[in-house]
Amino acid sequence: MTARPSFIGAHTPRVEDDRLLTGGARFGADVSLPGMLEAAFYRSPLPHALIGGVDPSRTAELKGVAGVFTAEDMSDVSPFPDFDEHARPVEIFPLARGRVRYAGAPIAAVVAADRYEAEDAVDLLSVDLDPLPPVVSVEQALAPDAPRLYPDWPDNAVIEWPVSNPDAIAEFDRLEDGAFTVGGRYEIRRHTGAPIETRGVAAEFREGRLTVWTTTQFPHIARTMLSYCLPLDESDIRVVVPDVGGGFGVKAEFYVEEVTIPWLAMKLGRPVRWIEDRREHLIATCHARDLVLDLEAAVGPDGRFRAVRGMAIQDLGAAEMYPYGFSPTFTAVGHITGPYRIPHQSVGVLAAATNKTPNGAYRGFGIPEAAFGIERLMDKAADRLGLDRNEIRRRNLIGQEDIPYTTSAGAVVDSGSHRETFEETVRVAAERREHWRDRLAGDPRIRVGSGVVNYIEGVTPTYFMTTGHWTSFDSCSIRVNPDGTAVVSVGVSTSGQGLESMLTTLTAEALGVRRDQVRIVMGDTDRTPYGLGSWGSRSTNVASGALREAADALLGKAVRIAAHLLEASPEDIEVYDGSFEVRGSPGAAVTWRQVATAANIRTMDLPEGVKPGMEASASYDPPGIEHTPDEYGRVNAAATYTNASHAAVVSVDVGTGQVRVLEYIVAHDCGTVINPQIVRGQVVGGIAQGIGGALLEQLHYDEFGNPLSTSFLDYHLPTAAEIPPMAVLHFESPAPEMPWGAKGAGEAGIIGPAPAIAAGVEDALSEYGIAEITLTPITAPYLLGLLPSG
Amino acid sequence: MRPVPRPADRITVSMSVNGGPVERTVDSRRLLADFLREDLGLTGTHLGCEHGVCGACTLLVDGRPVRSCIMLAVQADGCEVTTVEGITPREGLNPIQQAFKDHHGLQCGFCTPGFLMTLTGAEPSEYPDDESIRELLAGNLCRCTGYEGIVEAVRAAWGRDEREGRRP
Ligand code: FES
Ligand code: FES
Numbered sequence: 001m002t003a004r005p006s007f008i009g010a011h012t013p014r015v016e017d018d019r020l021l022t023g024g025a026r027f028g029a030d031v032s033l034p035g036m037l038e039a040a041f042y043r044s045p046l047p048h049a050l051i052g053g054v055d056p057s058r059t060a061e062l063k064g065v066a067g068v069f070t071a072e073d074m075s076d077v078s079p080f081p082d083f084d085e086h087a088r089p090v091e092i093f094p095l096a097r098g099r100v101r102y103a104g105a106p107i108a109a110v111v112a113a114d115r116y117e118a119e120d121a122v123d124l125l126s127v128d129l130d131p132l133p134p135v136v137s138v139e140q141a142l143a144p145d146a147p148r149l150y151p152d153w154p155d156n157a158v159i160e161w162p163v164s165n166p167d168a169i170a171e172f173d174r175l176e177d178g179a180f181t182v183g184g185r186y187e188i189r190r191h192t193g194a195p196i197e198t199r200g201v202a203a204e205f206r207e208g209r210l211t212v213w214t215t216t217q218f219p220h221i222a223r224t225m226l227s228y229c230l231p232l233d234e235s236d237i238r239v240v241v242p243d244v245g246g247g248f249g250v251k252a253e254f255y256v257e258e259v260t261i262p263w264l265a266m267k268l269g270r271p272v273r274w275i276e277d278r279r280e281h282l283i284a285t286c287h288a289r290d291l292v293l294d295l296e297a298a299v300g301p302d303g304r305f306r307a308v309r310g311m312a313i314q315d316l317g318a319a320e321m322y323p324y325g326f327s328p329t330f331t332a333v334g335h336i337t338g339p340y341r342i343p344h345q346s347v348g349v350l351a352a353a354t355n356k357t358p359n360g361a362y363r364g365f366g367i368p369e370a371a372f373g374i375e376r377l378m379d380k381a382a383d384r385l386g387l388d389r390n391e392i393r394r395r396n397l398i399g400q401e402d403i404p405y406t407t408s409a410g411a412v413v414d415s416g417s418h419r420e421t422f423e424e425t426v427r428v429a430a431e432r433r434e435h436w437r438d439r440l441a442g443d444p445r446i447r448v449g450s451g452v453v454n455y456i457e458g459v460t461p462t463y464f465m466t467t468g469h470w471t472s473f474d475s476c477s478i479r480v481n482p483d484g485t486a487v488v489s490v491g492v493s494t495s496g497q498g499l500e501s502m503l504t505t506l507t508a509e510a511l512g513v514r515r516d517q518v519r520i521v522m523g524d525t526d527r528t529p530y531g532l533g534s535w536g537s538r539s540t541n542v543a544s545g546a547l548r549e550a551a552d553a554l555l556g557k558a559v560r561i562a563a564h565l566l567e568a569s570p571e572d573i574e575v576y577d578g579s580f581e582v583r584g585s586p587g588a589a590v591t592w593r594q595v596a597t598a599a600n601i602r603t604m605d606l607p608e609g610v611k612p613g614m615e616a617s618a619s620y621d622p623p624g625i626e627h628t629p630d631e632y633g634r635v636n637a638a639a640t641y642t643n644a645s646h647a648a649v650v651s652v653d654v655g656t657g658q659v660r661v662l663e664y665i666v667a668h669d670c671g672t673v674i675n676p677q678i679v680r681g682q683v684v685g686g687i688a689q690g691i692g693g694a695l696l697e698q699l700h701y702d703e704f705g706n707p708l709s710t711s712f713l714d715y716h717l718p719t720a721a722e723i724p725p726m727a728v729l730h731f732e733s734p735a736p737e738m739p740w741g742a743k744g745a746g747e748a749g750i751i752g753p754a755p756a757i758a759a760g761v762e763d764a765l766s767e768y769g770i771a772e773i774t775l776t777p778i779t780a781p782y783l784l785g786l787l788p789s790g
Numbered sequence: 791m792r793p794v795p796r797p798a799d800r801i802t803v804s805m806s807v808n809g810g811p812v813e814r815t816v817d818s819r820r821l822l823a824d825f826l827r828e829d830l831g832l833t834g835t836h837l838g839c840e841h842g843v844c845g846a847c848t849l850l851v852d853g854r855p856v857r858s859c860i861m862l863a864v865q866a867d868g869c870e871v872t873t874v875e876g877i878t879p880r881e882g883l884n885p886i887q888q889a890f891k892d893h894h895g896l897q898c899g900f901c902t903p904g905f906l907m908t909l910t911g912a913e914p915s916e917y918p919d920d921e922s923i924r925e926l927l928a929g930n931l932c933r934c935t936g937y938e939g940i941v942e943a944v945r946a947a948w949g950r951d952e953r954e955g956r957r958p
Contacts, residue, residue, distance in 0.1 A: 013891060013892075014891070014894075016899065017890070017891040017896065017899070018883065018891070019899075020896055020898075020899025020902055021874075021878075021883055021887040021890055021891060021896065021899070021902060021906070022834070022874065022875070022878040022883070022887065023832070023833065023834015023835070023873065023874040023875045023878065023903055024834070025834075025899055026833070027833075027836065027900060029827075029833075029836075029837065030827075030833040032828070114828075116817070116819065116820075193933075194933060195898070195900070195933050196836075196838040196844055196846055196898075196900045196901045196931055196932065196933050196934075197836070197838065197898070197900040198838070243898075243899070244898065245836070245838075245898045245899070245900025245901075246897075246898045246900060246933050246934055248933070275837075277840055278838070278839040278840060278841065278844075495898060496897045496898020496899065496900070496934055497897060497898075498897060677894045678894070680894070681894045681897055681934075681935060681936075681938075681939060684935070684936035684938045684939075685897060685933075685934045685935050685936045686936075687936055688935075688936030688937065689933070689936075711839070711841055711843070712839045712841065712843035712844055712931070713841070713843060717931050717933065719924075719927070719928035719929075719930075719931060719937075720923075720924040720925075720927035720928050720930075720932075720937040720940065720941065721924045721925055721927075721928040723936055723937050723938075725920075725938070726936070726938060749936075
């Protein structure tokens, strides 16, 4: 029926841009309501303490203070439900009850006429805290006499998931044929997504209905959680997501403030707003990573990896975070063998509670950690064998003949270009390294090197292993109005990636309307069907699956109507650019407007058997996803898998230890590319964040558990001066099971930089016999410490 | 000598904002950013850190870029203030805005007004190549784009060779 130019893969301008470029967008802090009050939090200055009491009496001298509230006032609020059956139970209360477990935990909420006065009042509170000894590392947490964060637990382990896979272990017992083992402890230190927009919540309670504006990546999940915590029916809660200034996973947590602010609005009968400041953000919004991968590989004499075993050990912080902060560690284990044919694995998980900000999600979600571990091991094994570092990868990479390939973690890789991206990246990286060596040859302190790494990323995953509750579906409903414009509402939600544009394009593609006839509605639980939001590089896949089904239903109906109006047969109807034409009869056409008018208004124009209306809904659950692992942790937790190869060309100043990324090369395959500019933007933006994590970003604590990185002066995000030019090479291996063959692209870029840069630095310093780089961020002092002294 | 105002003293300020006269009485401690956003409803200026690092709050005071999160409204008394709303034409986009759109110089757009104002206040001839453009942009943080599209947008807006500094 349809033979027409396609929008897929075409350059189309983003529909979001105009409002964002002109100051016309509405972000969380722009939500302002008549009679609105503002809240500020008193946050624990101590990492571990018992709460004695809060004395608000001095706030009486401020005339605008509407109230000071603590956990005791919130007796009608339930703690977050805990769904995980394997981890120790953690009760999360909106305001700390009895005890604080990290500096930054909210103890009291103050509401006043505006933020200035609310913050004044916070300064006037006297809070009685009885300090407890802090636990600031996993080693301390697991020591037999460690102070316990949760007194009714026997120790500080939040979850322990030892894995003992006999097939993997057997490979370590049978090394007689010249096989050997390599091992190491690979550490990705604590950092975080740090979107430029902090979090914010505003709430209004009117006529028995609660409306909550919040900077979340999952409005429907937020609404459901609110209904679990507040004494309200879910239908009486509306969650609205304004424009969101970046999420990167940290806004895919459900935060205590998202309960407290609505509760305050209900309690006070006035709208209440809270806008997080940056200091709060760096201590109260989730942290991420802080993972040690203690790994060992059994490697054949030919360099082929036979098995990997070990433990993933995470410093989880205070554990008061939902969805669970340990789930990225399970994802790391699920990706531990990367795109390599490593038949067996036996890698367990241990996450311990410490007196730091609770960990949660950050773009990449465990996969950057996994890539750092396995790629470092590959380099080490190659060096041990005296084999070229690229050659060892060549011998282990999945090839086309292996596909579909089930990894030792249970991931079913259904498509990809693993060797192709690798060879291309190796080729370009070698060229660029020589270019930079020539160019910088005059500087005696500068050494140039490069490193190439690979990964696969499970995209569109189940949420069950992260939440213990939600799984993987999403939904879409489309209404075509009488004028032919289509309103498409979806359960996913954007935080700035360009989802509105993607869905506009896909709707135009699926319905044959013009792009300017499409309106996307998302981020409003009253106006969209239930869905799980945007995380896990899932939105394009799940939304388009539902969209396609709903659109197909409408298009089938529309074609019948058009055929009737044109007195033609439905088989002869073509639709494009907002109009229906009869194939072979140029000039015989009706517009989507005429068809929709017939369906909605002039129903006597409808053919027999066609019902009025032009509306359809569909839900979509990606096929092939498993929600729970087997006893060895094996699970196909994602709908499909992207692949990529990354190379960093770096320079090292051997005098100062400073590393610069001179150029970055990425060969990337996320299946069918719907909008090349958006995909490129996602990849490049992810790489920039990865470079930040590899070289600059760390959330430091002192030995007493005090956070030291509480402003952008102490927590360094990369600027335009640190991010190099990038070469992005696109490969397209369509996902056989996904609508339009696309695979999510949101997280991929961040996975490669740490191991690529580490390898590049080692390459640059090869003449010095530098010790192995085993952690990030690779700071100058760390690097100087690895160089042989003198 | 005038007495030093205390934080909650009310002070009348008058300034020109985006070409129009404004006169208001504000707390002496009120930040210029809050004054514009909350009192005048000009929410195009964003706050990303409130301590002078991220550049999201950048706007022009008497033609020069300033960080409105560390400037008081009273300090702008008698000045000409220009925000992103003030550089936006009645219809469509101005050339720098259009270049950002054409080159994917924004994703979430939260940092974008700050970048646009930094660029509006810059003298292109002082930034002859990519390296100096990147130095200029290094005062504004963007967490989404990796800066690639922003650098390309600047090149386009300033009529630079599109491929300069770019490799295959
Ligand atoms: S908000 Fe002013 S510099 Fe960050
Ligand atoms: S576009 Fe999101 S911070 Fe720059």
